[in-house]
Amino acid sequence: MTIWPPNPDDLRRPAYRSLAEALISAVDAGELRDGDRLPTHRNLAYDLGLSVQTVSRAYDELIRRGVIAGEVGRGTFVKSGRSDTQTPFLPDGRYGELIDFSLLKPVFEPMHLNMMRRALSKLGGDLPASAVSSFRPSGVLRNYTTSALKWLKRCGLDVPSQGLLLTNGNTAAMTVALMTAAGTGDLIVTEELGHHTLRPLSRYIGLRIQGLEIDDEGVVPSAFARACEKSVVKAIYLMPTGLNPRAATMSMERRKELVRLARLHDVLIIENDAWGPLQPNRPEPIAALAPERTLYFTSLTKCIMPGLRYGFLVVPETYQSAAANRHLVTSWMVTPLMAEIGSRWIEDGTSEFLLDWQMKALGERNRKAAAILSSTVFNCSENGMHIWLPMPGSWTEDAFVAHARLNGVALAHGSSFELSDSVNKKGVRICLGAETIETMERGLTVVSRLARSNPEPPLLTL
Structure with missing residues (x-):
């Protein structure tokens, strides 16, 4: 056609x-x-x-x-x-009646909006003056440190307050971590299929990026070792717990081996744990294994509520001053109103309630997705927000995405996440959180039919 x-x-x-x-x-x-x-x-x-x-x-x-x-x-x-700034998601929201599987976000229902409205209404009655008058980052940090450390412990990290920075979500934390770990011209290595903003962000701040071979757990240790033997590597950027495009979770043995190599070659580790404690029975963070060289970040945004842009960056003692300065020049400080809401929710149990709700909602969606795609090979994690569909048969990424789009379904190109010129793991990312569960099932049915067909069949309709 x-x-x-x-x-x-x-x-x-x-x-x-x-x-x-x-x-x-x-x-x-x-x-x-x-x-x-x-x-x-x-x-x-x-x-x-x-x-x-x-x-x-x-x-x-x-x-x-x-x-x-x-x-x-x-x-x-x-x-x-495609340029380095190509995003995997629809840049301006859905067009027409598209079912949007391109945007990675948690499940959001009217309950979430009502809870935020109640929080804002309560703030109107007892808002502390510091939330609107604070101009010094240290002052804001003092007010919210206790709750932030409590959430980090929920993520598997027991850290001192001195190494903590509060950020406006994961992107701000990622920027500070990269600027702290490396300088102009330095080399950062990462998964060959990784974070879609890592390449443009690194280019903007003058860093070099090299994608490393991956397997079902993530970065292959021998590939990391070869990169270190060939060049001076300043840091390795990892998404070890389901967040990466292929939904892979790294075993404890793999984490320990990468830490061993990082110590051997004196390489810093940047750990993106944006989903936080969303995945059950997950290995402890790499930052718990190597706190002296790991810059770790997470937030409430992905696992609690999309609009709650409140994150945490943990920095080794040696780099705390540098990280604080980078944070000053890029964000100055966390937005106090977001920190106030996030802190209250951690203290009163709201965050725990919403986390538990999100885990159950995503667990149900993953089970339904597995049933619909039962005849198709795909990768997923238990409570993950997305699945990875390797290209079936003779499909190419471009053709599969285009056919899905014409059938009313928007998917994310696997090539949007490529950080190496030799990636042979072609596929599409399918996000499960943005639509209602009924719409998700309809869209996945279209994907399943396409995956079982040849690239040139008559196009299906919803």
Whole structure:
């Protein structure tokens, strides 16, 4: 079936968005290639029975998203390749009636909104002056240290308050950790399929990134050893507990071996534990094994509530001053209102209640996903927010994502997470938390049918 040019009858309202999505699907499927010249606004409008303004708006949207480029006097062309800033999720939310499996987020229901409303209402009556008057990070830290350390203990870390920084979520903590661990031109190694923002963030602050071979547990120790023997490695960035794209959890034996190699080659460890205690029976964090060289971060955002941007960065004693300075220049300090709510919830048990609820909700979704995809090979973790579907049969990532999109389902390209030029583990990430459970089941049914089919079958509909 030809994706481009689209059938005018297949365009939904708003037409400019539907037209933009059709062109993106054509690029993903290989029907439009790098450098291909696109029709003029007027010609495409005539062919599709649209107004010139509608086509112009679609082209403007595609230019903004970096998919096409206009050249004065020459026309409009498909731009080359995905950039380092390519995100795996839909950048502007869902278009039309898409079931969005592209965005990694916890399950969110009206209960969560009501609990936040109650928290804000209570704050209106007993808000401490420090929450709105604090201007010194040290003052804010003093107010919320006890509860933060309590949550870290729930994550498996018993640490002194001196090594703690409160952050505006995981991204802020990740930025400070990278800037503390390495300087301009230094080499960071990580999983070859890893965090999708790690490459652009490292580039912005002048770091070099090298992806290492992975297996079903994560980084292969021999690959880490070879990288250290070949070059000076400043830090290894790891997501050892289900968070990585392939939903892999690293065994205690693997963690100990990577720690041994890090000590042998004097390499720092950056541990992204954004899900915190979401996974049951998980091994203790790497930071508990090597506190002298591990910069560890987690938050309440992924496992409690998406809008609660409140995180914790634990830093070895030697690097505490440097980390505090990096935090000052990038964020100054955690937003006190978020810290106030997060701290109250940790102290009064709300966070524990919401964590338990989230574990049960994600556990149920993973069980339903396993049943629907029972005839398909996939990777998952017990209470994980996503599953990894290796490309079945002769499917390519681009074709599978494009066909799913045309059937109303948005998936995340595995290539969005590639941090090496030689990755051969092709697949798609399917996130389970963003939709209702009924919508999730409908979308997974489409994915299951596609996975059992050939790349050129008649397209299915929801």
